[in-house]
Amino acid sequence: MSAVLNTLIHDDEVDTQHRALRFLTAGSVDDGKSTLIGRLLYDSRAILADQLDTLERRAAGQPIDLSLLTDGLEAEREQGITIDVAYRYFATKRRKFIIADAPGHEQYTRNMVTAAAGSDAAVVLVDITKLDTTVDEVQLLPQTRRHSLLAHLLRVPSIVFAVNKLDAVAQPGPAFAAVAKALNAFAAQAGISIAAIVPVSALRGDNVTQPLAADWYDGPSLLQVLEGLPGVQEKVEGQLxxxxxxxxxxxxxxxxxxxxxxxxxxxxxxxxxxxxxxxxxxxxxxxxxxxxxxxxxxxxxxxxxxxxxxxxxxxxxxxxxxxTPGSATPVQSFEATLAWLDTEPALPGRKYWLRHGNRWVQARIAAIEHKVDIHTLAEDPAQQLNVNEIGHVRIEVQAALPVEAYASNRVGGSLIVVDPTSNRTSGALLVR
Structure with a gap:
């Protein structure tokens, strides 16, 4: 066995029409995100020989736990959950990839927001064993809805749903069809454009890198979908x-x-x-x-x-x-979507520090117009925003800022909110 199972593919071997794709994996706890990434690394031979030897010794003759390739913190291995965002890299002959393994636990939603902000795509895992696929309308997990909505609000260009653990259900075809129907209905309600819905078994490797051999599915594998997704290109035309x-x-x-x-x-x-x-x-x-x-x-x-x-x-x-002269007008008040990440609630009138680009400025939440119910996507009245809630707010800043809509530019339209007392990153603002 060579020292490295696979070295990074040289630039001239990668399709020059496709830039490196940055994507994150998200979903609920134990949906199999880390295992899926481990499977991608393992099947694409992007694992160092000593890493593989360590996993094989730990497995002691049992199937290798591929999730350990990303769960690097001791607390993650002890609890069997992902806490921090783990970044991994691999390449195929067509493309290079940068993966962000985002935590699924609700209290670590802020880490998922961090990973989504710079991603070209999001792979949202759906654990089919946690859903009742026998009913007419399958109810998705709250974290599936929350992470999908956050990825959409953060303007992640491509959202892919990977329906995982198909090996653990008796009739995978009808079960997958029921879940896909529920995902399409949710996406239509939320205004989310779905790039693909793909059935996979991360544990067994079904339809991850190689197409699934099943009479009920004739679509691409997850890797084939990722290889074909567009990367985010900065706007070269237009104002500076x-x-x-x-x-x-x-x-x-x-x-x-x-x-x-x-x-x-x-x-x-x-x-x-x-x-x-x-x-x-x-x-x-x-x-x-x-x-x-x-x-x-x-x-x-x-x-x-x-x-x-x-x-x-x-x-x-x-x-x-x-x-460009005359292309931007600094303002002292603007409306934005606020994803709140702090345990201390966001309150109207309270002062915070905002970072816009490389500038820090004092600001306050002038009003909370409403918050989004992640279950129904309804806009409900709100006096405050609690941790992991998303709302529409009006912001007033002490010094005028040249903000622009986040939909047109991530740099000019995004700000982070910092609590001046605790210095915690409290929220993410996306200018409307």
Whole structure:
């Protein structure tokens, strides 16, 4: 046996039409998320030989527990649950993948939100053994609904449902059809666009990497679905938006030394000679020079980190924004969807710290318009938002921010909420 069962596939062996796919797995406790990821790693031969040897020794002749490939914390192994987000990497001849194994327990929903914020796709597992598939309308688990709704609110582009543990039911065909019907009904009610509904057995490996040999299903395997999903592409066309991360001054001394404004382009493109505007000051200047990775370049586009040298000295610092002149208007009040993650409830009138891009600003919840009932998706009146609840709120900030709708841009439309007393990350704001 070689030292490594499989090395990472070279870039030239991967289909250049598909960028690496970042996806998360979510669902309720014990739905088999970690086992599914372990199966993907095992079947794609992305496990180091010493890891495999350790699993085989621990199994002592029994089937290997593939969930241990992701449940790395001692508390996770002791309790048999996933607590923190675990990231794993593997590749096929068609594509590279970055997997985020999100916790299923309700108290760790905040970790799932963290994983979803940067994902191109979400694989929501549904444990078919926990559902009564004999009734006309199958009732989904609350966590299945919550995680699906969160992924949808966080604008995860592709949502895939993996109906797991088909090996544990007597009639998998009718049972899968009943669950798929319930998932389609829920998605239609919530306005969720489903990329695929796939039957799998993570434990046995059915339909994970190889198509299922069954007369009741002739669709793709889970891996085939993932290989074909689109990756999130930053908007190259349109207005420029750059959150300033760092301001570097070159050379010794003070005075007129050139300064470089560094940041990752959220959307749009920039080239030398373009006019830009700095927010919140509103000052304008021309781009005298553009830099990337220590070299002078003619152009940079969304998704790239770039350094801008302006034709005149302006007061610019970390947290400012560089935009196309007139394309953004800072506001001090806006409406947003709030996913609340703190055990202390969100209350109208209470002050919090918000982070927008690289800027921190004080703010308060001016009003809670309503909260979303995850069971019925109804909009119910609310005086506060408790942990794991989702609501529609109005925010007032101390200093104006150039926010934009989260649906059009994740960077300009997302903010995190921090409790000033405990310094806990309390919530995620998605501008409406």
């Amino acid at each position: 938006l750059i959150p300033v991360q760092y301001v570097a001054r070159e050379g010794e001394g003070t005075g007129n030394q050139p300064r470089t404004l560094w940041g990752r382009i959220a959307h749009g493109q920039i080239k030398a000679g373009d006019e830009v505007q700095i927010l919140p000051s509103g000052e304008k200047a021309l781009v005298a020079e553009l830099r990337r990775a220590g070299e002078t370049v003619e152009q940079a586009v969304a998704g790239q980190s770039a350094g801008l040298v302006l034709d005149r000295q302006l007061d610019v610092s970390r947290g400012d924004w560089i935009v």
